[in-house]
Every structure is written in C-alpha cells, then in structure tokens.
C-alpha cells in the first residue's frame with residue numbers, strides 16, 4: 001500500500017539507526033556511517049576487533065556477544081529506537097563456512113548463523129525497516145541452498161520486499177574483484193516498489209575500473225618485514241630467503257609462479273595444477289584479486305606487490321578494501337590482516353547505505369495502534385488506539401490530512 005492523495009512518497013532523508021551484526025573491524029559500519037546512517041552498535045564475539053572498530057567509527061560502540069545467544073527483545077530494548085526513526089539491521093554472517101577454501105563445511109555449526117539472524121528478526125517487536133546482508137556467493141549452494149531459501153521465505157512472510165543476488169564490488173569503484181551475495185530488504189508497508197541494486201558505475205561502457213595502481217602506487221616503498229615510520233599500518237610480512245628467491249622470479253606486474261626455475265618449485269605444486277594464484281603478483285592496471293583474511297601473505301594468494309619484492313602491506317590491503325587513509329587498525333599483524341580481508345569494502349557499503357537513505361518511502365500514518373498506547377504526534381495531537389470497526393473510516397481523507405506532516409510512522 002502506498003499513500004495516495006497527498007504526498008505519496010518522499011525521500012527518507014531522516015534518521016536511520018542501525019546495528020551491525022558480525023561487525024568485525026567495521027568496514028560495513030564505516031560505509032553506512034559515511035552514507036549518513038547512524039550506526040549505534042556493532043556486535044561481534046571477537047573482542048580483538050573492538051579497538052579498531054571503536055577508534056574509527058565513533059560514536060558506534062562495540063558490543064561483544066555471540067549472535068547465537070542474543071535475544072531480539074533485549075537488543076531492541078537496548079537500542080531504544082524512537083517511533084519516528086527508521087531502523088536498519090545489517091548482518092554479515094561469517095563467510096568461512098561457505099567459502100570455497102573450506103571443503104568440510106557440512107558440520108560447521110556456523111553455517112546456520114543466517115538462521116540466527118532470522119530468529120532475531122522474528123523476536124523483534126518492531127521489525128527493522130531495512131535489512132542488509134552480505135555473504136559469499138556459495139551461500140546459494142550450501143545444503144543445496146536450503147538455508148538461504150528458508151531465510152528468504154521468512155523475509156517474505158515477515159512482509160519484506162527484497163533483492164538478493166551476487167554483485168561484484170569492482171562495479172562500484174572498489175579496486176578489487178570481489179563477488180559477494182548481497183540482500184537489501186525493505187518493509188513492504190514503507191516501500192511497495194521493486195527493490196533493486198544501485199546502478200553499476202564502473203565497467204564495460206561505464207567508467208574504467210579502479211585499479212591496484214590507483215589504490216596503492218602512491219605509497220612509500222617498503223622492504224619485506226618492514227614497517228613504515230609515519231604511514232599507519234604500512235607494514236608487510238617478512239619472507240624466508242627461499243620465498244624471496246621465488247618472488248624474485250615472478251615477473252613484475254601480474255606474473256605467476258609458473259616462471260619459477262625447477263629447483264624452486266614446491267613439492268606440493270609438482271603434480272598440482274590448482275591454486276595458480278599463490279605466490280603471484282598483482283597487476284598494476286587491473287582490480288586486485290579478492291582479498292582474504294590472509295591477504296598479506298604471498299603463499300595464500302596473488303598477494304605479491306606488483307613490482308616490489310614483498311607481499312602487500314596492511315595499508316595497501318586496506319586501500320584495496322577502500323578503507324579511508326585515516327582508518328587505523330590495531331592488534332597483531334595476522335589479526336589486522338584478518339580485520340581487513342574480512343571486511344565489506346567501505347565504498348560498496350556506502351553505496352548500499354545511500355540507496356536505502358534515498359529510497360522514496362511511503363510515510364503514510366498507520367492508524368491502527370496496538371497494545372492500548374496513546375501516541376503524541378509531536379504537535380499536541382494525541383492519537384489513540386482505535387478498534388477494528390473504526391479502521392475503515394480512519395482511512396478517509398480527512399484523517400490523512402490531519403496527520404500528514406506530523407506523523408511519520410506509528411507502530
């Protein structure tokens with residue numbers, strides 16, 4: 001249903017409050033904040049991400065909790081979202097159980113985290129107005145897609161319009177090929193139209209893709225194992241002598257280990273044609289490969305610097321994930337690489353957030369109140385609960401005119 005007669009739709013341009021489940025070090029939160037969404041809280045069970053998260057995303061707070069133990073009612077009480085505010089729940093249930101790097105995912109209990117998100121959703125008295133999910137594309141295949149199907153059925157039953165599909169971050173200005181499952185959902189009573197993904201901006205026939213060169217070429221040189229004195233997090237992993245030798249044989253600007261002399265080839269690669277990217281170098285003039293939680297180690301992917309004798313630094317990885325230059329990471333080296341590699345690219349998150357912020361939503365007052373409360377419309381008008389027999393009459397034009405402009409959403 002949408003408002004007919006008076007102002008039928010308008011940009012939300014109002015406060016959207018958000019929580020970010022599985023927030024990690026805050027890539028998604030940062031993007032949503034940049035889009036003008038007020039992220040109140042990020043939730044993650046790994047406390048080692050707290051400092052990076054809170055330092056860079058003020059005033060959002062990091063709440064340490066296992067999502068499986070959260071109760072929607074408690075969460076709602078803590079968030080204390082006003083009736084006039086819109087509410088977004090974002091959730092990036094971890095991708096490891098679905099990742100193609102992990103073969104034995106059948107018994108991984110984390111694979112049902114998506115259904116935990118569904119449970120929390122049903123426990124909310126006030127359902128979120130928007131939902132934003134991110135995951136890996138293989139989510140379609142796990143358990144023959146049963147988990148995802150179940151979740152999407154729930155979304156439809158709870159009255160959401162949604163768009164769920166795989167997108168590539170490089171089409172949105174991220175200098176990295178990063179295909180991810182995204183779901184954007186909006187409560188039907190706010191927006192009856194079709195939910196779509198934001199238009200691609202980069203790619204064939206559009207702007208040229210952002211590249212590794214665009215993202216990292218300006219950074220000062222480093223040696224393997226070195227930390228730059230003044231550029232925060234511009235530090236890279238050390239390498240054993242044998243790996244230095246190996247990387248020195250990899251042609252600059254996109255070369256791979258196929259160029260190694262025989263004596264340097266690893267035993268495990270002798271009869272193995274897979275994992276071609278490991279020990280490779282990135283190409284200057286293309287988006288980088290997908291960063292992972294081990295994106296600063298050459299033995300874990302094509303994470304060699306295009307021309308220097310080393311893997312990419314943490315700062316370079318952060319730039320390839322479109323974190324702003326003042327975003328600082330804290331923790332042990334490997335932990336910071338995980339914070340960066342796991343993140344939703346900030347630019348993609350911002351574009352998705354802006355889509356929600358600008359969505360023309362229906363703000364028709366809902367006249368039927370539950371639970372016997374009386375609401376103040378903010379200008380002295382009191383609205384009282386009406387019995388069902390009054391509902392038909394309350395949709396009359398005079399009542400609409402009385403409340404329009406004074407009441408946004410009443411629940």
Ligand SMILES: C[S@@+](CC[C@H](N)C(=O)[O-])C[C@H]1O[C@@H](n2cnc3c(N)ncnc32)[C@H](O)[C@@H]1O
Nearest residue numbers: 022023024026027028044045066067092343344
């Ligand atoms: C893909 S990362 C999220 C990245 C984050 N959205 C960002 O943009 O930076 C997934 C996160 O889920 C967290 N996690 C995994 N299982 C969890 C659970 N049961 N409860 C809370 N957090 C969990 C991990 O610690 C990890 O930080």
